Amino acid sequence: MDFFNTLLSASAAIFTAITAGVALYISLRSDQKEKDKISDDSVIERCEIYLSRAYGLLASGPDGKSFPADPSRLNWMSAARMILAHQKLSPQIKLERNKLKMDAIQEYWRTRVVDLFTAFDFDVSYFSRRESNGMPIMPIESRSAGIIFDFLHWPEDKEDLMGQIDESSLKIPLRYKLAMNAIRANASRGASGLVRGVTSPVNIAGED
Known part of the structure; x- marks a missing residue:
């Protein structure tokens, strides 16, 4: 009888230890996720600030957003640095749902x-301007322009979720049927170039 009592006590102790270990693991895992x-939330917030500031440095117009600003060497360099800061920080995101975000x-x-x-459709003379509002300006630094244009092209190693969609499986409400017919009829026209004389934004980013 003593043997069985000892065995039962040992089994209970082992079970208690396992239960406590599992509870601790779940707790630690939950704490790590939190x-x-x-x-992740902090990284995402900072990255969005960097990207919005980069856009703000490149934009101008009555509302501060309508057109590219005058070709400022400093603004383009600062915008490029904002993009680089975002690119350095964003890989620190850990949770998959936040990576998608x-x-x-x-x-x-x-x-x-x-x-x-x-929308502005500037031509290449934009980059050779030597003055703004009667004041001389320094030329845009090529590396900063390259960083910005590189940011504009779709990464080669990134999967486009749109490519996974079978358009024939989409359920289009009746009210939008005519709109879809018009869209499909015009789909072959393609997009306009980013700069006059350049066939696509990808080319200006340095791709063939």
Whole structure:
């Protein structure tokens, strides 16, 4: 009887230890996830600030957002540094859902800059201007321009979620059928160049 009591006590002790270990593991894992979430939130906030500041440095116009600003060497260098700061910081994001969130934020600001340049449709003489408002200006530094243009192209190693969609499977409400027909009819026209004489924003980013 003593043997069985001892065995039972030992089994209970082992079970208690295992239960406590599992509870501790779950607690530590939960704490780590919470720490990762807090860290990710901070990184995402800072990255969005960097990208919004980069856009603000490149934009001008009555509302501060309509057109590219005058070709300021300092502004382009500062915008490039903001983009580099974002690119250095964003890989620190740990949680997968937050990586997707960061991708969406980056794509939003990338599109804003592309739209900014495309809407203005500046030609290459923009980069050779020597004065602004009667004052001499320094030329834009080529590395800063390269960093900005590189940011505008879709990363080669990034999977486009749009490419996974079978358009025939999409359920289009009846009210939008005519709109979709018009969109499909015009789809072959393609997009206009980012700069006159350049066939696409990808080319200006240095791709063939």
